[in-house]
Amino acid sequence: MTDTRTRYSGPVKQAAVHSHSLVEQGFASDEALAAMLDRYPAELFDINLYDYDDEGQVSLRTGARGKLDGAELLAAIQQGRLWVNVRSIETGWPELWGAAMDAFGKVQGAYAGLRAVNSSGQLILSSPKARVPYHFDAAGVVLFHLRGRKRIFVYPGDEAHLAETDMEQVVSRQTTEELPYVRAFEADAQVMDVEPGQALTWPFYAPHRVENLDRFCVSLSIEFQTWPTRFRNGALFTNAVLRSRGARPRMTDRMTTPELAARWAASLALKRAGALKSRIATFERDFQPELGVEDGAGALRA
Numbered sequence: 001m002t003d004t005r006t007r008y009s010g011p012v013k014q015a016a017v018h019s020h021s022l023v024e025q026g027f028a029s030d031e032a033l034a035a036m037l038d039r040y041p042a043e044l045f046d047i048n049l050y051d052y053d054d055e056g057q058v059s060l061r062t063g064a065r066g067k068l069d070g071a072e073l074l075a076a077i078q079q080g081r082l083w084v085n086v087r088s089i090e091t092g093w094p095e096l097w098g099a100a101m102d103a104f105g106k107v108q109g110a111y112a113g114l115r116a117v118n119s120s121g122q123l124i125l126s127s128p129k130a131r132v133p134y135h136f137d138a139a140g141v142v143l144f145h146l147r148g149r150k151r152i153f154v155y156p157g158d159e160a161h162l163a164e165t166d167m168e169q170v171v172s173r174q175t176t177e178e179l180p181y182v183r184a185f186e187a188d189a190q191v192m193d194v195e196p197g198q199a200l201t202w203p204f205y206a207p208h209r210v211e212n213l214d215r216f217c218v219s220l221s222i223e224f225q226t227w228p229t230r231f232r233n234g235a236l237f238t239n240a241v242l243r244s245r246g247a248r249p250r251m252t253d254r255m256t257t258p259e260l261a262a263r264w265a266a267s268l269a270l271k272r273a274g275a276l277k278s279r280i281a282t283f284e285r286d287f288q289p290e291l292g293v294e295d296g297a298g299a300l301r302a
Contacts, residue, residue: 006157006203007253010228011111012140015154015190015202018110020103020144023196027096028146028218030074033125038070040092046085046122047289049297050133056181058133064300066288076289078216080127080296089121089220096220097121100144104222107142107199116140116224124219127296132210134181136162138171138233139223143200148217152200153189155207161185162207164251168240171233173278179207204229231257234264241267241275 047063290298
């Protein structure tokens with residue numbers, strides 16, 4: 001385990017907590033959330049249910065938005081075991097996004113050299129007993145916590161905890177963000193409890209997992225790219241294409257910035273040419289939120 005907990009250079013060296021004032025502005029109340037859920041486009045919902053075996057290995061089920069109104073959907077999340085991501089908050093809830101951008105600017109200012117070139121937001125609504133498995137984000141993240149209590153486990157971003165071949169598969173959309181996990185990783189975890197009014201940052205690409213502490217939780221996750229993360233993601237995509245054709249490309253953490261930039265430029269052409277098709281674009285959905293049923297997940301109906 002290294003001091004910076006990642007082999008990828010970046011201005012965020014350790015997981016850290018910051019403060020924000022989004023809670024006082026009322027965005028996480030039942031009334032505000034139900035109204036948002038009523039109007040939000042169904043195609044911008046990711047509704048997940050994670051199951052774990054005795055060794056902590058995860059299986060994922062995905063759900064459809066269903067026909068519940070906003071208040072009913074909120075109640076199903078609050079009583080069940082669901083993890084719901086509401087994507088594209090920057091266009092779907094501009095009032096929240098505007099307030100969040102003010103808060104994000106203050107967090108960004110705490111790190112010398114941190115310059116986001118784009119950003120997007122997802123509002124995470126999760127059941128009291130929901131857990132998110134060991135995974136990584138191919139972007140910088142600031143997690144603004146609004147309601148409930150969460151425990152975040154952040155792990156080193158070295159090859160043992162985050163293999164580049166796994167990163168390639170995620171960035172090229174051959175798999176979801178979940179990573180291979182063994183319980184021995186827990187000895188290396190930085191563990192942080194997050195309360196409403198706190199925002200959490202961690203190093204770029206650092207693997208992490210999340211547990212709710214027996215309360216319904218609401219968080220706004222702002223994902224952002226910098227030029228270094230853009231270059232690296234492009235290089236990872238290009239490496240994934242090369243590897244799929246039998247090559248053994250150089251690892252990105254051994255590349256210079258000009259090499260990363262060249263691989264990024266190559267990735268743009270490869271994506272335009274459809275060199276590697278996404279395998280996760282059409283996940284089969286097998287449930288929909290429902291009140292009064294186990295886990296809040298009912299049978300999928302047309």
